[in-house]
Amino acid sequence: xxxxxxxxMGRSPISGWRLLARLRAQGIHTHALGYAATxxxxxxxxxxxxxxxxxxxxxxxxxxxxxxxxxxxLRAAVASLPPGTRLPRQVFxxxxxxxxxxxxxxxRRNWLYRALAGDCGQLLAxxxxxxxxxxxxxxxxxxxxxSGWTGRLSPFKDETxxxxxxxxxxxxxxxxxxxxxxxxxxxxxxxxxxxxxxxERINQ
Numbered sequence: 001x002x003x004x005x006x007x008x009m010g011r012s013p014i015s016g017w018r019l020l021a022r023l024r025a026q027g028i029h030t031h032a033l034g035y036a037a038t039x040x041x042x043x044x045x046x047x048x049x050x051x052x053x054x055x056x057x058x059x060x061x062x063x064x065x066x067x068x069x070x071x072x073x074l075r076a077a078v079a080s081l082p083p084g085t086r087l088p089r090q091v092f093x094x095x096x097x098x099x100x101x102x103x104x105x106x107x108r109r110n111w112l113y114r115a116l117a118g119d120c121g122q123l124l125a126x127x128x129x130x131x132x133x134x135x136x137x138x139x140x141x142x143x144x145x146x147s148g149w150t151g152r153l154s155p156f157k158d159e160t161x162x163x164x165x166x167x168x169x170x171x172x173x174x175x176x177x178x179x180x181x182x183x184x185x186x187x188x189x190x191x192x193x194x195x196x197x198x199x200e201r202i203n204q
């Protein structure tokens with residue numbers, strides 16, 4: 001079994017090292033793909049990701065793991081795979097928005113956000129672009145954090161969230177399973193429980 005990890009915006013493949021080490025300890029061959037949302041457009045990253053998944057698929061079964069924007073990129077890449085490509089057995093989304101991001105919509109006109117998040121940040125704020133990605137056609141498990149604050153001063157009000165993404169934003173009818181994790185957004189890839197859950201689902 002192989003596993004490909006794609007990190008979130010502003011992070012690097014290093015953010016997944018604990019998760020990948022735990023998977024490797026159980027005999028899984030791990031890979032990671034890096035990108036820089038500040039300098040690369042969404043379509044360009046997706047194209048590289050499609051090529052990486054094609055190479056992975058040629059060597060047997062695999063799963064995909066995406067943190068935050070990484071999960072959005074993975075879903076878009078799976079939808080763009082050439083016909084006949086072996087599909088992933090499962091896709092694991094770690095705090096990855098499926099619906100438009102509330103925070104991205106609030107910040108989309110902010111000059112600093114536009115500079116740092118680039119084209120990817122604008123996509124996260126767009127209902128039409130997010131909806132166009134759609135379901136990936138493979139079993140998808142959404143692991144969402146629930147340690148974010150709620151209340152009058154929270155951008156999410158009373159919605160359960162991980163500090164950056166709400167449970168509602170990481171949910172959809174076509175998701176096979178939604179699992180709530182007591183963790184903050186940033187720390188989802190290094191969460192031991194998430195590694196255990198991924199291994200359990202892989203071995204089912």
